[in-house]
Amino acid sequence: MTEFELIARYFTRPNRSALLGNGDDCAIVAPSAGNAFAVTTDTLIEGRHFLPTLDPFKLGRRVVNVNFSDLAAMGAAPRYALLSLTLPQIDEDWVSRFSDGLWSVLDAYDVELIGGNTTKGPLAIAMTAFGELPPNQALTRSGARAGDELWVSGTLGDAGWALYALTGETKFAATPEQIAKYECPEARVSLGLALRGIATSCIDISDGLLSEAKHIATASNVSIDIDIATIPTGLQHVSRQSISSVTETATLNSIENRAWSAVADHLGQHCLLFTGDAYELLFTAPRQQHDAVAAILKRENLPGACIGRVSPPNAAQPVRVLDAQLRVMDIEVKGWDHFA
Amino acid sequence: MTEFELIARYFTRPNRSALLGNGDDCAIVAPSAGNAFAVTTDTLIEGRHFLPTLDPFKLGRRVVNVNFSDLAAMGAAPRYALLSLTLPQIDEDWVSRFSDGLWSVLDAYDVELIGGNTTKGPLAIAMTAFGELPPNQALTRSGARAGDELWVSGTLGDAGWALYALTGETKFAATPEQIAKYECPEARVSLGLALRGIATSCIDISDGLLSEAKHIATASNVSIDIDIATIPTGLQHVSRQSISSVTETATLNSIENRAWSAVADHLGQHCLLFTGDAYELLFTAPRQQHDAVAAILKRENLPGACIGRVSPPNAAQPVRVLDAQLRVMDIEVKGWDHFA
Numbered sequence: 001m002t003e004f005e006l007i008a009r010y011f012t013r014p015n016r017s018a019l020l021g022n023g024d025d026c027a028i029v030a031p032s033a034g035n036a037f038a039v040t041t042d043t044l045i046e047g048r049h050f051l052p053t054l055d056p057f058k059l060g061r062r063v064v065n066v067n068f069s070d071l072a073a074m075g076a077a078p079r080y081a082l083l084s085l086t087l088p089q090i091d092e093d094w095v096s097r098f099s100d101g102l103w104s105v106l107d108a109y110d111v112e113l114i115g116g117n118t119t120k121g122p123l124a125i126a127m128t129a130f131g132e133l134p135p136n137q138a139l140t141r142s143g144a145r146a147g148d149e150l151w152v153s154g155t156l157g158d159a160g161w162a163l164y165a166l167t168g169e170t171k172f173a174a175t176p177e178q179i180a181k182y183e184c185p186e187a188r189v190s191l192g193l194a195l196r197g198i199a200t201s202c203i204d205i206s207d208g209l210l211s212e213a214k215h216i217a218t219a220s221n222v223s224i225d226i227d228i229a230t231i232p233t234g235l236q237h238v239s240r241q242s243i244s245s246v247t248e249t250a251t252l253n254s255i256e257n258r259a260w261s262a263v264a265d266h267l268g269q270h271c272l273l274f275t276g277d278a279y280e281l282l283f284t285a286p287r288q289q290h291d292a293v294a295a296i297l298k299r300e301n302l303p304g305a306c307i308g309r310v311s312p313p314n315a316a317q318p319v320r321v322l323d324a325q326l327r328v329m330d331i332e333v334k335g336w337d338h339f340a
Numbered sequence: 341m342t343e344f345e346l347i348a349r350y351f352t353r354p355n356r357s358a359l360l361g362n363g364d365d366c367a368i369v370a371p372s373a374g375n376a377f378a379v380t381t382d383t384l385i386e387g388r389h390f391l392p393t394l395d396p397f398k399l400g401r402r403v404v405n406v407n408f409s410d411l412a413a414m415g416a417a418p419r420y421a422l423l424s425l426t427l428p429q430i431d432e433d434w435v436s437r438f439s440d441g442l443w444s445v446l447d448a449y450d451v452e453l454i455g456g457n458t459t460k461g462p463l464a465i466a467m468t469a470f471g472e473l474p475p476n477q478a479l480t481r482s483g484a485r486a487g488d489e490l491w492v493s494g495t496l497g498d499a500g501w502a503l504y505a506l507t508g509e510t511k512f513a514a515t516p517e518q519i520a521k522y523e524c525p526e527a528r529v530s531l532g533l534a535l536r537g538i539a540t541s542c543i544d545i546s547d548g549l550l551s552e553a554k555h556i557a558t559a560s561n562v563s564i565d566i567d568i569a570t571i572p573t574g575l576q577h578v579s580r581q582s583i584s585s586v587t588e589t590a591t592l593n594s595i596e597n598r599a600w601s602a603v604a605d606h607l608g609q610h611c612l613l614f615t616g617d618a619y620e621l622l623f624t625a626p627r628q629q630h631d632a633v634a635a636i637l638k639r640e641n642l643p644g645a646c647i648g649r650v651s652p653p654n655a656a657q658p659v660r661v662l663d664a665q666l667r668v669m670d671i672e673v674k675g676w677d678h679f680a
Contacts, residue, residue, distance in 0.1 A: 019376050019475045023559070024482075025413040025543060026378035028475050031370060036359050037377070038366035039454070041468055043424040045461040073365040084383040084424075084466045114379070121385040126424045126466040128381055135359045135368050142364075203365060219363070 001090055003118050010099035011083065011113060018080065018114050027114035029080055031132050038076035038131040038138065042067050046123040051166060056094050058183050059125075060101025065187045066206070067129035068109065069279045072192035073204040075139040076131025078109045083116035084126040109189065139195060139202035139283065144220035148200050148284040150308035151293055153188050153300075155181070156209055157268060158234040160275020164267065172264060177234060185279035194296045195283060202283035208274040210331065212282050213308075213319045220284075223314035229324040230307045231272055237261065238268035240324040273321065273331065284310055341430055343458050350439035351423065351453060358420065358454050367454035369420055371472050378416035378471040378478065382407050386463040391506060396434050398523050399465075400441025405527045406546070407469035408449065409619045412532035413544040415479040416471025418449045423456035424466040449529065479535060479542035479623065484560035488540055488624040490648035491633055493528050493640075495521070496549055497608060498574040500615020504607065512604060517574060525619035534636045535623060542623035548614040550671065552622050553648075553659045560624075563654035569664040570647045571612055577601065578608035580664040613661065613671065624650055 001009075015021025020028035031037050044063055046052055054062070068078050083102075087095070106113060111129075162182035165174035174182075188204075195202060201220055203212045209231070217224045229240045239262075285293050290306065297304040314320075321329045341349075355361025360368035371377050384403055386392055394402070408418050423442075427435070446453060451469075502522035505514035514522075528544070535542060541560055543552045549571070557564045569580045579602075625633050630646065637644040654660075661669045 020478060020480065024480050025410040026380040026416065026471065028376050028378050028414070028473070028478055030376035030475065036368050036370035038368050039420075039422065039468075039470075040366040041422045041424055041456055041466070043426060043457060043459055043466060045426060045459055048459060048461060070365040074368070076366065080379075082379065082381045082468060084381055086383060086385065086464065115381060117382055119383055119385055119388060121388060121464065122462050124426065124461065124464060126381070126383060128379075128422060128468040130379075131366065133368070135370065138360060138368055140360065140364050 001092055006090055006095060007118060010095050011116065013113065016112055018112055022113065022115050029114065029130065034134055035132045036135040038071055038074040038133055039128065040067060040070035041126060041128040042070070043124060043126040054183060056098040057101035060098040061105050061184060063125050063127050064102055064105035065185050065279065067127045068105070068187035068189055069185065069204040069206065071129055071131035072187045072189045073139065073202050073281055074131065074133065075137060075192045075196040075202065076133040077193060078111045078129060078189060079132045080112050080114045080130040081106065082128040083113060085116065085118045086121040086124040087118065088120070088123055137196045139192065139199050141201055141203050141216050141219035144201040144216050144222050144284040144310045146222055146310055146312045147287060148310040149287055149290060149306045150213070150224055150226065150282070150284055150310060151304060151306050152205070152209070152231065152280055152282050153191055153297065153302050153304040154278065154280035155232045155234045155303050156205070156278050156280065157238065157271035157275070158182070159185070159277040160271035161235055161268065163275065163277060164271070170267060172267065181234065182277055185277065187279060188281045188302070191281055191296065191300050191302065194300065198289050198292055198296070199283040199285050202281055205276065205278045205280045205282050207276040209282065210273050210319055210321070216282070216284065217318035221313050223311045223317065224308060224319045225311060226308035226319065226321050227326070228269070228272070228321050228329070230305055232303045232305045233272055235268045235271065237264035238272055239265035242323045242327055242329045341432055346430055346435060347458060350435050351456065353453065356452055358452055362453065362455050369454065369470065374474055375472045376475040378411055378414045378473055379468065380407060380410035381466060381468040382410070383464060383466040394523060396438040397441035400438040401445050401524060403465050403467050404442055404445035405525050405619065407467045408445070408527035408529055409525065409544040409546065411469055411471035412527045412529045413479065413542050413621055414471065414473065415477060415532045415536040415542065416473040417533060418451045418469060418529060419472045420452050420454045420470040421446065422468040423453060425456065425458045426461040426464040427458065428460070428463055477536045479532065479539050481541055481543050481556050481559035484541040484556050484562050484624040484650045486562055486650055486652045487627065488650040489627055489630060489646045490553070490564055490566065490622070490624055490650060491644060491646050492545070492549070492571065492620055492622050493531055493637065493642050493644040494618065494620040495572045495574045495643050496545070496618050496620065497578065497611035497615070498522070499525070499617040500611035501575055501608065503615065503617060504611070510607060512607065521574065522617055525617065527619060528621045531621055531636065531640050531642065534640065538629050538632055538636070539623040539625050542621055545616065545618045545620045545622050547616040549622065550613050550659055550661070556622070556624065557658035561653050563651045563657065564648060564659045565651060566648035566659065566661050567666070568609070568612070568661050568669070570645055572643045572645045573612055575608045575611065577604035578612055579605035582663045582667060582669045
């Protein structure tokens with residue numbers, strides 16, 4: 001099977017709404033009247049963004065969902081995608097299952113694959129996604145205002161816990177639900193659309209909760225307080241108490257000398273606050289929209305909760321976490337750094 | 341230096357014309373009234389699309405030019421770019437020189453970098469480029485008509501010859517001009533814009549001349565005859581005669597037993613017809629536009645020539661090459677396959 005046959009068989013569909021679809025030097029697209037394009041690009045590298053053991057069907061779904069999660073966070077409706085696929089070799093069974101997973105999500109959103117390329121090299125997948133939205137309704141990171149409430153969709157911590165279990169970095173097991181949450185994230189596209197005109201700011205939680213909250217705080221020039229006791233999670237063990245040594249980089253070695261349940265609680269807290277891959281939406285909305293947001297989450301059939309509030313800027317601590325006794329916890333937020 | 345600092349220092353500029361620039365979950369862009377976006381994505385992998393010895397400044401320029409070459413081939417004006425950068429580690433000197441090269445081209449076209457990501461892994465660079473154009477003026481691959489002339493800009497063969505020399509696959513030396521042609525391709529953006537309304541089809545020569553001609557022939561449902569004697573080249577040695585064993589995959593071993601000059605001529609012919617990396621435009625135009633096209637090439641200060649003509653479809657031989665005696669040469673065209 002040649003590269004051309006591979007593209008034709010697994011990544012080509014008849015053009016629908018693009019002015020010019022796949023197969024020329026460029027595709028040609030335009031947003032519908034009054035709309036603009038929201039565009040984002042994400043690269044997934046084997047061993048870094050997904051485990052080598054990940055089923056290719058799930059990987060195909062993951063690539064699209066990870067990119068659409070950024071569209072969801074803007075309140076944009078997915079329209080088009082470009083795919084850059086780097087493969088060590090052509091394994092037709094692998095490609096077939098990967099493309100099945102990819103199309104299962106693209107088709108669900110009626111999104112067209114309008115171009116891309118394939119090349120040989122260490123497995124990596126880059127996607128560029130185009131969403132559409134009225135530009136003045138975009139959910140940016142910069143619109144949070146003092147007095148707003150902070151909300152999160154879904155549950156946090158599960159994906160991070162599963163990753164630790166799958167890589168063997170802890171002895172704790174993960175449930176099938178937690179593993180599914182890690183392996184098969186679902187972009188909250190429908191939620192993002194529903195939050196247009198209601199949320200004042202929004203971001204997707206691809207890294208950890210606290211680093212994403214810090215992005216909103218910085219972009220909006222506000223500070224954010226999070227009540228750890230209110231964060232929804234599928235984890236059974238999560239300390240809601242202040243634990244002095246919780247840091248962003250998991251110091252598992254330092255805590256595994258303690259009692260088993262305390263270790264689990266400690267790791268749970270770490271997963272809740274710091275680990276990524278949740279792909280939930282973190283957003284702010286005025287207090288008077290509280291019931292409207294709750295109704296939207298219910299309609300979307302999503303867990304989620306109001307987990308904090310927005311205050312005037314606090315340069316020293318743009319994001320604070322309060323424990324179950326509402327004491328400020330001693331936590332440093334750095335944000336995920338691929339090169340750290 | 342953290343990933344965030346790296347992005348802030350080397351890849352972030354104030355937003356100019358995007359509705360929302362770099363720094364949120366997505367950028368938001370819209371084409372100006374009456375226009376659409378031409379979009380393309382290309383990935384460059386070390387050792388495959390560029391040699392590990394390539395200067396990072398030149399690599400930065402190359403990444404942009406390779407993508408803009410696809411915009412040029414559509415007749416689109418570059419507007420925005422997204423960058424996915426995969427680095428084995430943060431080498432600030434390397435990143436600084438790479439970004440200088442990148443910006444030197446982006447700035448020359450007044451193009452904004454509106455987003456992207458960095459991650460750790462084997463060196464690879466993916467760019468998505470956005471051009472703008474009135475959609476009905478796009479230069480596609482599918483508009484060639486029987487009777488049209490076939491044109492090429494610039495010179496062919498030089499880049500391929502340089503690559504063979506740089507990798508040591510032949511003992512022939514390459515001139516500094518040939519090496520520059522390989523290492524520092526220049527997207528023919530201005531030419532592409534000038535060809536709007538004149539060219540009937542257009543493609544950029546990223547692979548070889550013959551495989552690109554075949555793309556036009558297939559997409560336009562025509563056949564194409566190329567006169568090898570008329571192809572402009574900077575090579576000193578190029579046979580314009582029929583050589584029975586010229587094939588797409590260079591059979592250098594089989595020819596290096598021959599006389600030195602014959603070998604050079606043979607390799608030159610191979611480079612002229614089959615090797616890629618030229619990033620020139622191959623296009624068709626009606627005969628009555630002959631003088632107009634010649635005038636455009638002159639105004640662009642580019643070599644280039646009419647190298648053939650378009651005929652009704654010929655399924656058996658969609659692309660034929662005629663030697664200096666106008667005899668059909670025995671050549672098989674497959675097109676570059678990364679996995680072959």
